[in-house]
Amino acid sequence: MFDLxxxxxxxxxxxxxxxVTLLLTLTAAVFSIIIGVTIAVIAYYKIRILYPIxxxxxxxxxxxxxxxxxYFFYYGLARVSEIVxxxxxxxxxxxxxxxxxxxxxxxxxxxxxxxxxxxxxEAAAMMGMSELQTIRRIVLPQAFRVSLPALFxxxxxxxxxxxxxxxxxxxxxxxxxxxxxxQSFRYFEIYLAVMIIYWLxxxxxxxxxKIMDRKCMEMY
Amino acid sequence: MIxxxxxxxxFDGETDILKDINISIQKGEIVAIxxxxxxxxxxxxxxxxxxxxxxxxxxxxxxxxxxxxxxxKKEIMELRxxxxxxxxxxxxxxxxxxxxxxxxxxxxxKGKSKREAQEIGLRLLDKVGMLxxxxxxxxxxxxxxxxxxxxxxxxxxxxxxxxxxxxxSALDPELVGEVLNTIQKVxxxxxxxxxxxxxxxxxxxxxxxILFMAEGTIIADxxxxxxxxxxxxxxxxxxxxxxxx
Ligand SMILES: Nc1ncnc2c1ncn2[C@@H]1O[C@H](COP(=O)(O)OP(=O)(O)OP(=O)(O)O)[C@@H](O)[C@H]1O
Ligand SMILES: [Mg+2]
Numbered sequence: 001m002f003d004l005x006x007x008x009x010x011x012x013x014x015x016x017x018x019x020v021t022l023l024l025t026l027t028a029a030v031f032s033i034i035i036g037v038t039i040a041v042i043a044y045y046k047i048r049i050l051y052p053i054x055x056x057x058x059x060x061x062x063x064x065x066x067x068x069x070x071y072f073f074y075y076g077l078a079r080v081s082e083i084v085x086x087x088x089x090x091x092x093x094x095x096x097x098x099x100x101x102x103x104x105x106x107x108x109x110x111x112x113x114x115x116x117x118x119x120x121x122e123a124a125a126m127m128g129m130s131e132l133q134t135i136r137r138i139v140l141p142q143a144f145r146v147s148l149p150a151l152f153x154x155x156x157x158x159x160x161x162x163x164x165x166x167x168x169x170x171x172x173x174x175x176x177x178x179x180x181x182x183q184s185f186r187y188f189e190i191y192l193a194v195m196i197i198y199w200l201x202x203x204x205x206x207x208x209x210k211i212m213d214r215k216c217m218e219m220y
Numbered sequence: 221m222i223x224x225x226x227x228x229x230x231f232d233g234e235t236d237i238l239k240d241i242n243i244s245i246q247k248g249e250i251v252a253i254x255x256x257x258x259x260x261x262x263x264x265x266x267x268x269x270x271x272x273x274x275x276x277x278x279x280x281x282x283x284x285x286x287x288x289x290x291x292x293k294k295e296i297m298e299l300r301x302x303x304x305x306x307x308x309x310x311x312x313x314x315x316x317x318x319x320x321x322x323x324x325x326x327x328x329x330k331g332k333s334k335r336e337a338q339e340i341g342l343r344l345l346d347k348v349g350m351l352x353x354x355x356x357x358x359x360x361x362x363x364x365x366x367x368x369x370x371x372x373x374x375x376x377x378x379x380x381x382x383x384x385x386x387x388x389s390a391l392d393p394e395l396v397g398e399v400l401n402t403i404q405k406v407x408x409x410x411x412x413x414x415x416x417x418x419x420x421x422x423x424x425x426x427x428x429x430i431l432f433m434a435e436g437t438i439i440a441d442x443x444x445x446x447x448x449x450x451x452x453x454x455x456x457x458x459x460x461x462x463x464x465x
Contacts, residue, residue, distance in 0.1 A: 117311075119307060119309050119310075119311035120311055120312075120313055120314065122271055122307070122311060123305075123307065123311040123312070123313070124313075124325075125271060125300070126269055126271060126300060126304065126305045127300075127304070127324070127325035127329055127373075127377060128297055128300050128301055128325065128329040128377075129324075129325060129328055129329055133328050133329075137324070137328065138313050138315065138316075141315045142314060142315050145315070219315070219357055220314045220315050220357045220358070220359050
């Protein structure tokens with residue numbers, strides 16, 4: 001039956017890999033936002049040549065499973081690319097997660113960019129601001145605020161998706177759990193601990209979202 | 221100072237919205253443009269800073285003329301640097317406070333320091349009676365207050381001519397007065413202004429000149445007395461009957 005002392009023993013061991021999971025999540029989050037904003041802006045201006053390329057990219061990344069993408073990149077591309085062959089699993093996972101989440105974030109941001117009324121853009125143009133200044137200082141901050149719920153949704157999905165990293169041999173929360181399980185076979189205690197840790201993390205992110213939302217509310 | 225010659229505008233290549241407009245406006249004139257809805261008043265005003273690109277014609281504000289048929293992006297920027305516009309829907313930046321709205325272009329376009337921009341912002345907010353609300357975001361201001369910030373923002377650019385497109389027509393009736401007072405104050409300071417409005421009495425009070433538009437042309441041009449007291453054209457008469465009753 002449920003072994004309480006084993007549970008309390010294994011919990012901190014698994015939780016000690018929290019930093020790997022968080023590092024992976026935050027790194028990928030930063031790059032996803034950069035990718036997401038870039039693609040969204042390209043779509044916003046329908047920039048020649050780049051726009052169809054990004055559409056194709058989105059179609060592929062949103063139209064295939066993440067696990068397939070991870071395997072294709074880490075095992076498949078390793079056959080044709082020295083760089084991938086020599087890449088650490090953690091780096092590979094971070095990269096694929098960035099590319100994948102970036103695709104989803106771009107859609108969240110794109111809609112929000114369109115929600116900023118054209119009157120403000122005309123005001124900016126009237127004053128002599130450049131398109132770049134306008135998008136950076138007026139449109140994006142407002143779009144960011146509008147897309148905040150969607151972005152947090154993407155972020156939480158990203159956090160959960162990092163649990164696939166163990167498939168490439170990364171020792172994150174999930175990876176640690178797997179190796180503990182191989183020794184003790186106490187899967188119930190181990191995966192209960194895993195569930196609780198991820199759940200608490202997600203609650204934390206949701207709380208952060210609420211705080212940021214309230215901050216934004218006070219403004220605009 | 222402002223010279224509009226042979227200005228044409230068509231949006232679809234078939235119907236002409238502006239038909240061969242020729243106007244010259246001197247420094248210090250307060251020009252009110254009147255006319256029924258859809259006659260091209262906004263289009264004319266927006267052509268003056270190329271928010272709407274004319275189809276043909278030359279616009280000169282200050283020294284440099286810009287030709288609709290051939291011009292560079294730089295020339296458009298140059299043209300825009302001579303004027304500032306007040307919009308019907310205010311169009312304040314929603315992510316910036318009242319004072320930040322004013323400081324924005326001073327810093328990013330005019331290259332002023334933050335402190336300079338702030339000083340100018342405070343002075344102009346005081347002028348339009350919005351000093352106490354300097355740190356309010358637009359969403360926390362009434363329409364009339366937003367429009368007064370809009371006027372301050374336009375003045376901050378130190379334009380040679382102020383363009384106002386129906387600055388009070390989106391406002392609740394009880395808020396119109398405060399904005400008209402602000403505009404009058406600016407007019408009394410000797411600004412050059414082109415004002416599209418349906419407020420005929422207000423136009424009569426502050427304008428030095430009235431242009432009356434119908435179907436894309438200017439059918440009457442003169443002092444308020446000439447145009448409003450003894451209208452000759454049937455269309456002007458009808459417009460006044462309707463708007464003054
Ligand atoms: N962006 C546009 N695309 C197509 N047609 C336009 C556009 N802007 C204006 N028009 C047309 O040009 C004509 C003149 O419009 P404009 O807005 O200049 O009129 P106005 O005199 O300002 O009217 P109002 O008093 O209602 O503001 C209208 O028939 C309008 O439908
Ligand atoms: Mg109009």
